[in-house]
Amino acid sequence: MLPHIDYHDLPRSLQRLMARPAADEPAALPRRSFLKIVGASGFALGTFPHLALAQAGGAAPAAGGLKPTQQPLAFVQIAPNGEVMVTINRLEFGQGVQTGLPMILAEELDADWALVRSRSGTNDAAYADPFFGMHLTGGSNTIKNSFVQYRELGARARAMLLSAAAARWKVDPSTLRTQAGTVLGPGGRKASYGELAEAAMALPVPEKVVLKDPRDFRIIGRPTQRLDAAAKSSGRQDFGIDVKHPGQLTAVVAHPPVFGARLASVDDSAARAVKGVKAVVRIPLDRGAEGVAVVADGYWPAKLGRDALKLQWDTAAVEKVDSDKQLAQYRELAGRPGNRKFDADMAPLASAPRKLEAEFVFPYLAHAPMEPLNCTVKLSDGRAELWVGTQSADLDGFAAARALKLEPAQVKVNVQMAGGGFGRRFVSTSDFVVEACEIAKATRAAGLDVPVRLLWSREDDVKGGYYRPMHLHRARIGFDERGRILAWDHVIVGQSITAGTVFAGAMVKDGIDATAVEGMRDPYPLPMRLTVHHPQLNVPVLWWRSVGSTHTAFVMETLIDEIARST
Structure with missing residues (x-):
């Protein structure tokens, strides 16, 4: 049997997240919130991408008081020919971060976009999500959490290049400017980033940098081709x-x-x-x-x-789940009292002029x-x-x-x-x-x-493999002739995807997995009583794309539409 992962064996950043008091947590944690928990030569700028790893593990921050996630040496390599290699701190699996993140860094670096390339990172501490403190791709958080990070990385690398040029020409850095991968100085002097990279790499990393005014952006916000488009469209892209x-x-x-x-x-x-x-x-x-x-x-x-x-x-010794029996069990559970997410008064349901009853069954889905x-x-x-x-x-x-x-x-x-x-x-x-x-x-x-x-x-x-859980929804709704909802009695039956995992402490509250009910009552301020049952079955379950919203949003919008059509 595989060893059990003990809570205290987790990375410290994740332990701290799991240990947050309930008062600090929102009432509902949808997937986007849940996933918070959860060059060609040695002269290139950034020859030492594993520098950050040596500084991880609770040791003192890197030089200048910067964290590994703030050190440009782990993220930027500039080859003698001027090519800029940007390391991304996320998994690219179709969403476009292998282009988006380099665009952000290249903007502040003032690089020649035609010479920018990208590559994936490792489990090095430098490539952790700077907001969550752990390596994580999920919840549409890449640009949101790394926008400032990658801008600052580019700005620090640019400042180092300016300092290297100023030392070479014996001038004040304030007299210099950059343009598309080149440092420009007084008297028509110029030097490419590739020429300056070796010297720049040896300089201290500035802790404070001034970022561009967005009005001066020339890469961010402009249409461009994805850096991986040519390889993928020609069949030359390598995958795992x-x-x-x-x-x-x-x-x-x-x-x-x-x-x-x-x-x-x-x-x-x-x-x-x-x-x-x-x-x-x-x-x-x-x-x-x-x-x-x-x-x-x-x-x-x-x-x-x-x-x-x-x-x-x-x-x-193992349960053999039967689909027909499981559905019968879920229907029986839907008629029982259970844990409550919302608990509005259901008295108006009995006297409502119009009523709607519905049942929805969602099957297990493989990824x-x-x-x-x-x-x-x-x-x-x-x-x-x-x-x-x-x-x-x-x-x-x-x-x-x-x-x-x-x-x-x-x-x-x-x-x-x-x-x-x-x-x-x-x-x-x-x-x-x-x-x-x-x-x-x-x-x-x-x-x-x-x-x-x-x-x-x-x-x-x-x-x-693992599956999106099977879910049963049952709803009884009372409303008037104008479509005003008077009472909405709703039951959800389905396995919890976090119960029994290290995420349960943060995600399961009052017996309800927040991922199962995300999207319920949103964005409508309805008088709803929401009852939730989480049966345990011998089928491994996991989040599946938008997690709870794959079933809750469908149910909510379908029922709202039915009410609208009937009035």
Whole structure:
């Protein structure tokens, strides 16, 4: 069974967030609030992107009193030819931050936009969200939380370049200006950023900088092509699934047919006989389950090997959820008293001139991102390196360290471009990342000291992943001839996505998961009584895109429309 993640083992920033008193928390935490918790040469400016990591862990701030997230050395590299490489502190999986963040930094840097490039970061402390103090891509918070950060990073780098030029020309920096990647001085002097980068890198980082007046923006707010558009439209863009190292093997896993089931017997003789199969290993899986990984020199032989496995599963100790029985259970629960989110007076319901009753049932939904789940792990003595499209590099790095019995500082997570995610790449259990680490560990123990790429198939994700919970809504509404709502009695039945996780302390209040009720009564000031039931079932659940609003907004708007049409 996988080790339990103890609250006190979490990163300190997350512990502090979880420990906030209830009085400091809003009454409802929708997903956007919830996710708060949760160059070509050595002369380039920013040759030391891991400087910040050495300053993490509660040590003194970096030089000048700046935090790692404020140090331009971790974010900006300028090559001798003037190319500017900007490291982004988020996962790019279609939303455009790989262009948006470099635009912000390049604006204050006064860079030549035609020479700006971008790349993904790591689990280095520098790349944590500056507002939340942890690595996080979610809730549409990237630009909101890093707008000032990236402006200041660009401004600091620009100030260092100006200082380097002033020292070269022996003039006051105030006599200099910049334009599109060039420092301009008195008497027609000019120097490109590429020429100045080495000297600029050696200078102190200014703590205070003056930012541009937005009226002077020449990059922000102007139409431009995405930096990744050409690669993606031509098929040259690499994603996590494309990671390739010398000697690398690919693993696929036989997951149990029932969540949490364990193996009774394994016959892997036919699997081992498949050409290309290098190892077959038994591994612990998410939620206390077991599985068998087939490791081969490519996906197809690994899949054929998995197909050849003869496995007997022990499902006696795990619940087998039945859809029809589950719906009947939900309907029965909807008629019972439960926890109340809103508790308006329902007396007017009985005498209301018009009434509306409705029931909505929402099924489980898989995330099914275009790029299937994957993670590549390379182990060496006392260290591990991962390549994965992750929405939270430090949480996944921490989970990997637990699985591999390493310290978090011994695990490097290289964030990869991801082909979609919709929330699936931010899981409190880090399920598929831990799975990849267990496979790499078992493969190495079997004598194969090579990188291993775990790859889920589309079927694996749909049949054995995490899901948006099934929900049942039941509403009884009383209103008058003018459509004025007099009383709205509403019940929601569905699993909590945060109960039993490290996020429960912040997200579950009075027995109600805030993610399940977000959007209810919004934006309408309705007299509503909202009752919530959170049954526990043996199906793993997770946020799914807009989380609660995927069902609550549909219900609210549909019922409002029905009332409007009937008056």
